[in-house]
Amino acid sequence: LSGPAKISAGIWIFGKVSDRFCTAGYREDLPFKERVRRAASIPGLKGIELQFPLGEITPEEAISVVTRHGLEIVAVGPDLAGQPKWMFGALASPDPKIRREAVELCKDAMDFAHKVNALVNIWPGQDGYDYPFQVDYVRAWDTFVESLKEIAEYKPDVKVSLEYKMTEPRIRLFAGTVGKSLLAVEEAGADNLGITIDIGHSLLAYEGLAEAAVLAAKRNKLFHLHMNDCFRRSDDDLIVGAVHLVEYLELFYWLNKTGYEGWFSFDQFPYREDPVHAVSESVKNLRFMFSVLERLDEESLQEVFKTGDATKAVAVIRKALGGES
């Protein structure tokens, strides 16, 4: 089989998946054990990402359930977006008490991550703004960076990975693009602080996926990947490769080139699809795309890079996909 061995999925995929129109969710909310069982039934899936706090179960139970199903806990995501107390920000909150709570939550997540050898995936979805003149950008940015620095320095042997997103729930997020995120990471200056590229978030920011990945990888800052697909106007969280097949191929090509060693983790929202089927299709698409890369004519591609001849680039990809030369 082609493709990476380190394949994982977010536990939320197997939950009730609500959107803002159907807030109750599109299916019943399964208990933790059942969600892990369903994830483990997907061929090729080796790891699971958890949200933090864990909710109905203790950390010990979570570890035992996941291990019993032969999975690894690969990432822990502190909930910095899903509670009303974060509405004006968490890591960059203007209220020092709220900001303290957010930082402490991330540190608790690091304690848990340390036990299971996972990374902490930080998605600060409420750290941003909705209106002109709403925030003091100087204070907000410095507070944001200070928080990241304090979190990373708390446990230098636990990786902390900042997941950026252009928009939603705040209309603009401070960590909105690959460039802004790398800037924050550089300012914080901790070796164990890097970034997560969520493919849908990068597409929302109108980034070139491969270019974004290379920018982070060149600095040894590409710690984690969240995979899904979308039509670029909203974070649709569709099956991987369902829309952006060629851009995905280019991303994987450059991940290979730059020696990405992290997990390939699915972050999908299968509102109307069976979650196990939706993730299984992503696994198959992932493997298919890596098999396409094996058929890529590297020599011709190097020629393209030297000359910039796009007509040849298109032909190289078509050939690798089984089309005529």
Ligand SMILES: [Mn+2]
């Ligand atoms: Mn994500």
